[in-house]
Amino acid sequence: MAEARTAERAAQDESHPSGDERFGLLDKTLRKTRYEQDQLIEVLHVAQDIFGHLSEDILIYLARQLRLPPSRVYGVATFYHLFSFTAPGRHSATVCMGTACFVKGAEEITQQLELTYDVRAGETTEDGELTVSTARCVGSCGLAPVVLVDGVVTSHQTVESTLANVGEVVAQESTEASA
Amino acid sequence: MAKQIDLHDVAHSELEMRSRYTTRVKACSSTACLSAGAGPVRQALEQAAEREDINSDIQVVPTGCMGMCSSGPLVRVEPRGAEPTMYADVTPDIATRIIREHVVVRKLIDEHVLDEDQPFFSRQRKIVLGNAGRIDPERIEDYVAEGGYQALAYVLSDLAPEEVVEVIDDSGLRGRGGAGYPTAKKWDMLRRAEATPKYLIANGDEGDPGAYMDRTIMEDDPHRVIEGMIIAAYATGASRGYIYVRAEYPTAVERLERSIRVARRQGLLGRNILGSDFDLQLEVRIGAGAFVCGEETALIASIEGRRGTPSLRPPYPTERGLWGQPTMVNNVETLANVPAIIANGADWFGEVGTPKSKGTKVFALAGSLVNTGLIEVPMGITLREIVFDIGGGIENDGVFKAAQSGGPSGGCLPANLLDSPVDYESLRELGSMMGSGGLVVMDDTMRMPDVARFYMEFCRDESCGKCAPCRTGTVQMHALLDRICEGVGRKRDLQHLESLCRTVRQTSLCGLGQSAPNPVVSTLDHFRHEYVDLLVPDVTYNGEAPAVPPRPEAPDPTLPTKGGAR
Numbered sequence: 001m002a003e004a005r006t007a008e009r010a011a012q013d014e015s016h017p018s019g020d021e022r023f024g025l026l027d028k029t030l031r032k033t034r035y036e037q038d039q040l041i042e043v044l045h046v047a048q049d050i051f052g053h054l055s056e057d058i059l060i061y062l063a064r065q066l067r068l069p070p071s072r073v074y075g076v077a078t079f080y081h082l083f084s085f086t087a088p089g090r091h092s093a094t095v096c097m098g099t100a101c102f103v104k105g106a107e108e109i110t111q112q113l114e115l116t117y118d119v120r121a122g123e124t125t126e127d128g129e130l131t132v133s134t135a136r137c138v139g140s141c142g143l144a145p146v147v148l149v150d151g152v153v154t155s156h157q158t159v160e161s162t163l164a165n166v167g168e169v170v171a172q173e174s175t176e177a178s179a
Numbered sequence: 180m181a182k183q184i185d186l187h188d189v190a191h192s193e194l195e196m197r198s199r200y201t202t203r204v205k206a207c208s209s210t211a212c213l214s215a216g217a218g219p220v221r222q223a224l225e226q227a228a229e230r231e232d233i234n235s236d237i238q239v240v241p242t243g244c245m246g247m248c249s250s251g252p253l254v255r256v257e258p259r260g261a262e263p264t265m266y267a268d269v270t271p272d273i274a275t276r277i278i279r280e281h282v283v284v285r286k287l288i289d290e291h292v293l294d295e296d297q298p299f300f301s302r303q304r305k306i307v308l309g310n311a312g313r314i315d316p317e318r319i320e321d322y323v324a325e326g327g328y329q330a331l332a333y334v335l336s337d338l339a340p341e342e343v344v345e346v347i348d349d350s351g352l353r354g355r356g357g358a359g360y361p362t363a364k365k366w367d368m369l370r371r372a373e374a375t376p377k378y379l380i381a382n383g384d385e386g387d388p389g390a391y392m393d394r395t396i397m398e399d400d401p402h403r404v405i406e407g408m409i410i411a412a413y414a415t416g417a418s419r420g421y422i423y424v425r426a427e428y429p430t431a432v433e434r435l436e437r438s439i440r441v442a443r444r445q446g447l448l449g450r451n452i453l454g455s456d457f458d459l460q461l462e463v464r465i466g467a468g469a470f471v472c473g474e475e476t477a478l479i480a481s482i483e484g485r486r487g488t489p490s491l492r493p494p495y496p497t498e499r500g501l502w503g504q505p506t507m508v509n510n511v512e513t514l515a516n517v518p519a520i521i522a523n524g525a526d527w528f529g530e531v532g533t534p535k536s537k538g539t540k541v542f543a544l545a546g547s548l549v550n551t552g553l554i555e556v557p558m559g560i561t562l563r564e565i566v567f568d569i570g571g572g573i574e575n576d577g578v579f580k581a582a583q584s585g586g587p588s589g590g591c592l593p594a595n596l597l598d599s600p601v602d603y604e605s606l607r608e609l610g611s612m613m614g615s616g617g618l619v620v621m622d623d624t625m626r627m628p629d630v631a632r633f634y635m636e637f638c639r640d641e642s643c644g645k646c647a648p649c650r651t652g653t654v655q656m657h658a659l660l661d662r663i664c665e666g667v668g669r670k671r672d673l674q675h676l677e678s679l680c681r682t683v684r685q686t687s688l689c690g691l692g693q694s695a696p697n698p699v700v701s702t703l704d705h706f707r708h709e710y711v712d713l714l715v716p717d718v719t720y721n722g723e724a725p726a727v728p729p730r731p732e733a734p735d736p737t738l739p740t741k742g743g744a745r
Contacts, residue, residue, distance in 0.1 A: 099619045139394055
């Protein structure tokens with residue numbers, strides 16, 4: 001009996017009724033948290049890790065699974081800054097806007113990035129290449145100002161060095177794509 | 180029942196293992212040093228040690244933060260029976276040389292040696308950070324060898340819960356989250372609460388931009404936080420504990436979770452802790468980027484999986500908190516003080532600091548200083564000592580202008596207040612606050628209205644929207660500051676701003692709103708002329724209209740705001 005159940009579960013993991021095996025991964029987390037409603041934030045984190053961002057479908061799916069009103073799931077997901085509802089760009093440039101970085105000129109760096117790539121912080125360029133965002137504080141205040149380019153910390157940045165670094169990673173991808 | 184750890188055995192065998200090495204090389208692997216390239220440095224150390232190490236008597240230990248983050252990556256060489264040496268700005272090449280030259284042939288690499296007798300180190304007093312930079316945070320044996328979990332063993336075998344509260348009361352420990360509420364009072368309220376189960380929450384939602392004290396404590400000495408929590412839970416009768424950590428601190432989350440698992444396996448958590456009849460379950464909960472969740476009622480809502488909006492107090496969480504049960508929220512740093520107080524006694528703790536603010540405080544020292552990093556200083560130290568002795572003065576021979584403490588809830592202190600002591604009461608009197616421990620020093624190139632605008636933008640973005648004074652007040656105050664900073668503000672704007680500051684402070688629901696005006700009020704107190712200089716002179720009817728720049732369009736509050744990681 002127990003074996004049969006395990007086999008059934010394994011089968012479930014492999015093929016989700018939706019045909020999207022990523023939902024199987026999400027179900028695994030739901031089972032691990034025993035479908036507890038207070039684990040919503042944790043589950044949203046996992047969902048965003050799996051799918052890259054939170055779409056409406058995912059939110060409705062989670063609401064059903066956790067037996068929560070969709071308004072509650074939507075309300076929580078939109079409350080917290082780390083949840084995103086649009087697909088991120090292929091590359092990212094995150095300017096730390098902690099106090100130490102601000103004091104050392106992070107605002108100017110953000111402005112120049114916004115101007116150069118014609119986006120506002122938090123947005124992705126139209127071609128989906130680059131997401132420019134700001135972070136509260138990455139806790140490397142001794143290295144201020146700090147910019148994370150594709151998640152890698154670059155320290156003691158200036159406008160010029162940041163634009164050069166970001167330009168480099170964006171250009172890299174394009175040459176690879178065209179090659 | 181889980182296996183019980185024998186603390187003496189573990190400590191003994193760990194110390195014996197250490198003594199087998201003739202040299203222990205400690206490599207700072209904290210977030211700041213890692214961003215500066217500590218990863219390859221550690222690899223180089225290990226490879227070089229392996230190559231040179233014929234009798235395998237060199238041990239490379241990854242440790243937590245050594246403090247002087249501006250000189251990272253840091254490496255400390257500790258030969259057995261000789262003075263240790265600290266190296267600054269280590270690259271993989273230097274790391275290889277450290278092993279080859281210093282460790283093997285005892286020749287120092289002078290140009291990279293960091294003097295540990297300099298005031299940055301000698302003026303500090305480490306209690307909470309005692310193990311940071313000294314032990315491998317991922318090994319419980321290292322913590323136990325430094326006396327870890329001894330306080331817990333003593334408490335469980337020799338003290339009744341009320342006696343534990345008494346020791347904490349005698350020590351005078353106050354909340355390190357910023358407000359400075361006496362810790363023992365909170366503990367006693369939870370202990371007296373009758374409803375069960377009771378909950379204990381460690382607040383590690385450190386949202387103040389420019390502060391990373393709690394992260395360092397959680398990353399570098401996770402077992403100290405856990406031990407403090409077990410003692411607090413025993414004293415108050417809590418049966419379940421949560422550590423609420425920002426999602427932005429993945430390393431802290433990982434280390435805490437691993438340490439909890441290890442502690443459970445060793446019989447330090449779970450049922451019948453260390454053979455006593457005391458049970459405690461601990462769990463890590465992750466935030467999702469909301470500054471307001473540092474407020475205790477909002478934090479509780481977030482643990483329940485809801486929007487992190489605060490609720491009105493009373494009832495205080497110690498009466499009705501998590502899931503309606505008695506709950507106590509303590510800051511991570513507060514809890515990290517507990518094992519040391521129990522182990523060394525209340526009197527020992529009381530010797531450090533001032534009569535009203537006892538012990539030490541950890542600060543994240545940042546800004547325009549020669550030395551920046553993480554420091555732990557006795558309460559009552561003057562700002563001047565922190566800035567000029569520990570911080571080494573203003574970088575590039577600049578001029579000190581102001582020190583900002585308390586982040587978006589705090590204020591700026593100008594040069595004429597440099598000699599005021601750093602303790603809860605003094606800072607509050609001066610219009611700032613201790614805060615969680617961010618300390619940012621600014622030189623005279625900084626315009627103070629810009630600083631106020633920066634913090635107001637932060638509060639505007641982080642306002643949870645539940646109460647009107649904070650939700651709309653921060654938007655209006657930011658718009659007014661924006662006008663003033665852009666040079667199109669008038670006298671009336673400044674008057675509006677000041678009156679709004681009073682309203683928002685008096686009528687907001689929670690600490691975020693109540694303290695949001697602080698940066699404006701304190702910069703106005705000390706640097707009013709900077710605001711006035713930016714104002715457009717009022718129209719005078721002397722026949723000539725003064726040139727007035729056009730007003731910018733009011734910002735559209737419905738647009739997504741810039742700033743804030745979205």
